[in-house]
Amino acid sequence: MSNATTNKSKKLTNPTETEKSNGSDEKSQENDITIALAGNSNVGKSVLFNELTGSNQIIGNWPGKTVERAEGKLLFEGKEITVIDLPGIYSFSTYSMEEIVSREYIAFEQPDVVINVVDASVLERNLFFTIQLKEMKVPMVVCVNQIDLAKQKGIVIDTERLSAALGVPVVATVAIRGEGLHELMEVATEVALNKSKNKITTLKYGAEVEDRIQRITQLIESKNLNLGYPSRWVAIKLLENDPEIRKLIESKSMQIVNSAYDMAREIESIHNEPSFAVIASERYFIANQFANGAQLQSDIKITFAERLDKLVTHRIxxxxxxxxxxxxxxxxxxxxxxxxxxxxxxxxxxxxxxxxxxxxxxxxxxxxxxxxxxxxxxxxxxxxxxxxxxxxxxxxxxxxxxxxxxxxxxxxxxxxxxxxxxxxxxxxxxxxxxxxxxxxxxxxxxxxxxxxxxxxxxxxxxxxxxxxxxxxxxxxxxxxxxxxxxxxxxxxxxxxxxxxxxxxxxxxxxxxxxxFKVPSISxxxxxxxxxxxxxxxxxxxxxxxxxxxxxxxxxxxxxxxxxxxxxxxxxxxxxxxxxxxxxxxxxxxxxxxxxxxxxxxxxxxxxxxxxxxxxxxxxxxxxxxxxxxxxxxxxxxxxxxxxxxxxxxxxxxxxxxxxxxxxxxxxxxx
Structure with a gap:
């Protein structure tokens, strides 16, 4: 990526060969950065991956898994960056191999920074996954993509307000046109190189849920289990009765499992709902607050895409x-x-x-x-x-x-x-x-x-x-x-x-x-x-x-x-x-x-x-x-x-x- 590209909305170009010719191959490994792209399906994550890495990609399977692994490289301001395109998922549950692969990679491989790609036009729904990434306590940048489509629906995203609410940097992009990608890489590399200076804030849930999360977290930390996952994230997963995490903890401490089970039952008795549904509701409540605070409504116009959508899904x-x-x-x-x-x-x-x-x-x-x-x-x-x-x-x-x-x-x-x-x-x-x-x-x-x-x-x-x-x-x-x-x-x-x-x-x-969107020919x-x-x-x-x-x-x-x-x-x-x-x-x-x-x-x-x-x-x-x-x-x-x-x-x-x-x-x- 050329240093001359200073306009933040300017289209990203593939600079790999140019920068290689300038001798950047001699850089030290200290400048190597690994970025993971994470997000829901259909948010433009793969488009972003292709725009960043061009043809310099390797497509294969995750070791021991049938899930596809996409990896690419680019050079940016003297740094060699490896980009991993994680599967499109909606949560860190164990319902699919894609979800297991993504959460294990983030927890155990520990990429330098995770770029969470969200769709600006359905921000609340996408932030549900963003909150789960926050629970993983990973260095993160939120990429609010497809802001052009959101504007067509009368939605304008205040990225500064959203950044303040989430406690992480937020960058607006239109990946299909390369807009905002230079700024995104600037912010991502800055976060990756200054991980020790980045304070990862914790999102708090409702009192009855938060109290039990903290109690289980303290119990996990007192046992020094070295799980690889953040203690708070494990506590939440135990309350959700995640089978894989439950099995992991059972092999180390039945006391924690039994305590979490009892607390989950307490939450269910208070809300008269399964504990996983209560926690999901908490996440959606927070996502709703963040989305409403960051969305600015403008004049709503019925777009051509909306008219086309009605025609394509018409009953005849x-x-x-x-x-x-x-x-x-x-x-x-x-x-x-x-x-x-x-x-x-x-x-x-x-x-x-x-x-x-x-x-x-x-x-x-x-x-x-x-x-x-x-x-x-x-x-x-x-x-x-x-x-x-x-x-x-x-x-x-x-x-x-x-x-x-x-x-x-x-x-x-x-x-x-x-x-x-x-x-x-x-x-x-x-x-x-x-x-x-x-x-x-x-x-x-x-x-x-x-x-x-x-x-x-x-x-x-x-x-x-x-x-x-x-x-x-x-x-x-x-x-x-x-x-x-x-x-x-x-x-x-x-x-x-x-x-x-x-x-x-x-x-x-x-x-x-x-x-609906115009597909990118490239x-x-x-x-x-x-x-x-x-x-x-x-x-x-x-x-x-x-x-x-x-x-x-x-x-x-x-x-x-x-x-x-x-x-x-x-x-x-x-x-x-x-x-x-x-x-x-x-x-x-x-x-x-x-x-x-x-x-x-x-x-x-x-x-x-x-x-x-x-x-x-x-x-x-x-x-x-x-x-x-x-x-x-x-x-x-x-x-x-x-x-x-x-x-x-x-x-x-x-x-x-x-x-x-x-x-x-x-x-x-x-």
């Missing part, structure tokens, strides 16, 4: 818009992908050879296959995957995706799910693995299992490669769209069947919808690249090496016996070439292998060996067939071998039945 037009959003996403992918695929195919037409070689020296066979894999990856993968991920990011960041989920709630109930399940199902169109992991946002195992079952039929990016690479390129875009329609119908029908088989009740929908581009690069790193080597190996195996006759054994199914029932059996088996390892093997064996001009109806049937069966090994692995981890086996068997049976029926019906018209 909302369904039309939801269908247009999902359909538009797919149609955009088909049209744009087909256009770029044609351009790249023509460009690669100048390179020879690209046709398969199944005789001659082994080196020539392998090289020919490897080059064919490169051509297939460039012409059949990238043109379709990149437009899909780009548009998905724009829809996701604009706020439309959550509205679509809300509108689809009643329809999703028909298969035992609610609208929130639509989000992982749409993510399944990118990749089934993270989509199945994201089913954890659902409340019950039954809902997660039903959603995961439906997701295994969602055409992921790999299946999309097969559909578009076979059907959109060699038959027509409209037949590719028809396959998606068939897939949705199959998902709905099987979902209804699974609903009858899997016992249990469907819960209602509780989901926050953040304000943020969407970074998310697109983050999602695409893993595909490139994995798929391209697989295409190159796999294509060479498959061509070699075929040239030396290893695949023929397998193909002949499966011929009664592939040839007689499905109407496909003999080699299709081996193609489907390879596709069960990774779905791209279906297309990869065909290219390796027959070259990129597949129209010479397959008829239009065979293109359609092969793509359809591959789309519904057993999920890839990575998907089966995540299913096994999340649900066990019985559920995984049942889902895999349902995929195989469905693919073969639907494929055979489709072959006979489509054959009438083609």
């Amino acid at each position: 037009f909302g369904y039309v818009i939801s269908a247009l959003v999902v359909g538009g996403l797919l149609l955009w992918t088909f049209i744009v992908g087909d256009f770029f695929s044609s351009l790249l195919t023509q460009a690669f037409g100048f390179f020879k050879p690209v046709d398969p070689q199944v005789s001659g020296p082994i080196v020539g066979i392998l090289w020919n296959g490897a080059f064919g894999g490169i051509v297939a990856g460039v012409t059949l993968v990238l043109p379709f995957v990149i437009p899909f991920y780009l548009m998905l990011s724009l829809i996701e960041n604009s706020g439309i995706l959550t509205r679509v989920a809300f509108m689809m709630d009643s329809a999703m109930h028909k298969i035992g799910l609610h609208g929130k399940a639509l989000i992982p199902m749409i993510l399944g169109y990118g990749c089934n693995v993270p989509a199945i992991e994201s089913t954890r946002i659902l409340e019950t195992r039954r809902e997660r299992l039903l959603a995961a079952f439906a997701i295994t039929f969602a055409p992921c990016a790999a299946r999309t490669i097969v559909i578009l690479g076979l059907v959109a390129v060699f038959v027509s875009v409209w037949w590719a769209i028809a396959l998606y329609v068939i897939d949705i119908a199959v998902m709905f029908l099987l979902g209804r069947i699974a609903l009858k088989i899997v016992p249990g009740e469907t819960s209602g929908l509780i989901m926050e919808m953040h304000t 943020v969407a581009a970074k998310q697109t690249w983050s999602r695409t690069k893993s595909l490139i790193y994995v798929v391209f080597p697989v295409y190159i090496i796999g294509s060479a190996l498959i061509q070699g195996l075929f040239a030396y006759g290893f695949l023929t016996p397998v193909a002949n054994f499966l011929a009664p199914i592939t040839v007689v029932w499905l109407g496909l070439p003999v080699i299709a059996g081996v193609v489907l088996i390879f596709g069960a390892v990774r779905k791209e292998f279906t297309l990869l093997m065909l290219v390796a064996l027959f070259g990129t001009n597949l129209a010479a060996v397959l008829t239009p109806i065979q293109f359609i049937i092969l793509a359809l069966v591959s789309m519904l067939f057993i999920p890839c090994l990575a998907t089966l692995t995540i299913l096994l981890r999340e649900f066990g071998w019985k559920a995984t086996s049942s889902i895999a068997l349902a995929n195989i049976v469905t693919a073969l039945i639907v494929g055979g029926i489709a072959y006979r019906i489509i054959g009438i018209f083609m």
